[in-house]
Amino acid sequence: MASNPTSIYFIILCIFTLFFKPLIAESNSSFSFQNFNKSSSFESVLALYGDAKVEHDGSSIQLTGPLESSAGRVIFKNPIKFYGGIPKKLVSFSTYFSFSISSGSRNGDGLAFVVFSDGYPVDLFDDNGSYGLSNGDDFKFLSVEFDTLMDDKYGDMNGNHVGIDLSNFVSLKATNLSLANLGLDSGNRLQVWIDYESSSRRLEVRMSKFGSNRPVDPLLLQQIDLPKIWPDNEGFFVGLSSFNRNSSQLCNVYSWSFKTRQSPDWMHSEPLDPIVIKEGKENEIKIHKKNDCVMRVLSALIVGIGLGALGSFAGMFVWTLFAKRRPVSPEEYAMKPVVDSKSLSK
Ligand SMILES: *[C@@H]1O[C@H](CO)[C@@H](O)[C@H](O)[C@H]1NC(C)=O
Ligand SMILES: *[C@@H]1O[C@H](CO)[C@@H](O)[C@H](O)[C@H]1NC(C)=O
Ligand SMILES: *[C@@H]1O[C@H](CO)[C@@H](O)[C@H](O)[C@H]1NC(C)=O
Ligand SMILES: *[C@@H]1O[C@H](CO)[C@@H](O)[C@H](O)[C@H]1NC(C)=O
Ligand SMILES: *[C@@H]1O[C@H](CO)[C@@H](O)[C@H](O)[C@H]1NC(C)=O
Numbered sequence: 001m002a003s004n005p006t007s008i009y010f011i012i013l014c015i016f017t018l019f020f021k022p023l024i025a026e027s028n029s030s031f032s033f034q035n036f037n038k039s040s041s042f043e044s045v046l047a048l049y050g051d052a053k054v055e056h057d058g059s060s061i062q063l064t065g066p067l068e069s070s071a072g073r074v075i076f077k078n079p080i081k082f083y084g085g086i087p088k089k090l091v092s093f094s095t096y097f098s099f100s101i102s103s104g105s106r107n108g109d110g111l112a113f114v115v116f117s118d119g120y121p122v123d124l125f126d127d128n129g130s131y132g133l134s135n136g137d138d139f140k141f142l143s144v145e146f147d148t149l150m151d152d153k154y155g156d157m158n159g160n161h162v163g164i165d166l167s168n169f170v171s172l173k174a175t176n177l178s179l180a181n182l183g184l185d186s187g188n189r190l191q192v193w194i195d196y197e198s199s200s201r202r203l204e205v206r207m208s209k210f211g212s213n214r215p216v217d218p219l220l221l222q223q224i225d226l227p228k229i230w231p232d233n234e235g236f237f238v239g240l241s242s243f244n245r246n247s248s249q250l251c252n253v254y255s256w257s258f259k260t261r262q263s264p265d266w267m268h269s270e271p272l273d274p275i276v277i278k279e280g281k282e283n284e285i286k287i288h289k290k291n292d293c294v295m296r297v298l299s300a301l302i303v304g305i306g307l308g309a310l311g312s313f314a315g316m317f318v319w320t321l322f323a324k325r326r327p328v329s330p331e332e333y334a335m336k337p338v339v340d341s342k343s344l345s346k
Helices: 003-024 277-323 331-345
Strands: 031-033 046-050 061-064 071-076 089-101 110-116 141-147 161-166 173-176 190-197 202-209 220-223 237-243 251-263
Touching: 061 237, 071 251, 089 110, 089 237, 110 251, 141 190, 141 202, 161 202, 161 220, 173 220, 237 251
Parallel strands: none
Antiparallel strands: 031 251, 046 071, 061 071, 061 251, 071 237, 089 190, 089 251, 110 141, 110 237, 141 161, 161 173, 190 202, 202 220
16 A cells, blocks of 8 residues: 555655746746758747848858948847746846857957847947947947957957947956967857856856867856846847948857746845955855755745645545445445555555
């Protein structure tokens, strides 16, 4: 008989897992394209603007063509919210893409991964800004720029750097890619990982040559409190944008994936200072520990209550089977428990 309650518990556990999964699972704001051919049907998910077009075989999206002042953009059509799920959790995101920028006689701006605030006209190209974006008070954006143009106006260090910009092309933080032995406009394929962890408000950028592994340490790391900067839970859009200025620099995107996940907002007002990466890591570990602990207690509680309730239900069920061995109910019904207990005792 011992196996009977065990299997009931197992079934109950399965039901519970299924029931609670939607609360823990990621929202559907994710996609992954290894190429952009017809069978990937990327058009239902991504929108192309400006000169952006799919290369004939679908192997890439060409954002800028070999023409002066060519500008192009690819945007994920679904708006993303800062908060999601029940109970409300902060939304974190991760994106990966691979791209190349050809060298030109002159340099274009390069490429930017952009988080457009709600109301930003994503189809607008501004040739007075960079990457086709408006350096503006009107339109807010967060971007990670892969800058191939040394622009004194914005205090650029050189024509080969990656920077984090907040509605302004003077980067909050930037790093010299030559030091990492990466060349943006080498024509070679490069890959990028950008992660925004909402519980720590941390944006991390990693980069490597195509085919290499994801680096352990980020190239750039910046504290950005997005939900605070854009306080309403409005939708934001993500995209890749490029402007070649008056060069003939080509910019191609070969693959792009993006996903969001919801994480509990346990952050109180602990100020984190990511200036020293080491220090940042310590903080990260601390936060995870806290999360883990609370999550463990919560899930233990949920499973405990669930098992308790359904366990006693199962107990009652078993009790009714054996306590009422000779019920006054129809024959067919009365037979069933007898058959069950026979097959189980074998
Ligand atoms: C899934 O996507 C659809 C449309 O893209 C949206 O209306 C819906 O709210 C999303 N569901 C979740 C759980 O995010
Ligand atoms: C399109 O891409 C898929 C993989 O994403 C691949 O299996 C398929 O062969 C490609 N089709 C063409 C016509 O290139
Ligand atoms: C272009 O940008 C510069 C500074 O970034 C600004 O001074 C100038 O007024 C802008 N021009 C136009 C036409 O918006
Ligand atoms: C960037 O790194 C390269 C290679 O080490 C170096 O030659 C160059 O001076 C650096 N530029 C800046 C602005 O630090
Ligand atoms: C075009 O290139 C020339 C030469 O490098 C430069 O002087 C000029 O400012 C550029 N024009 C624009 C709009 O970027």
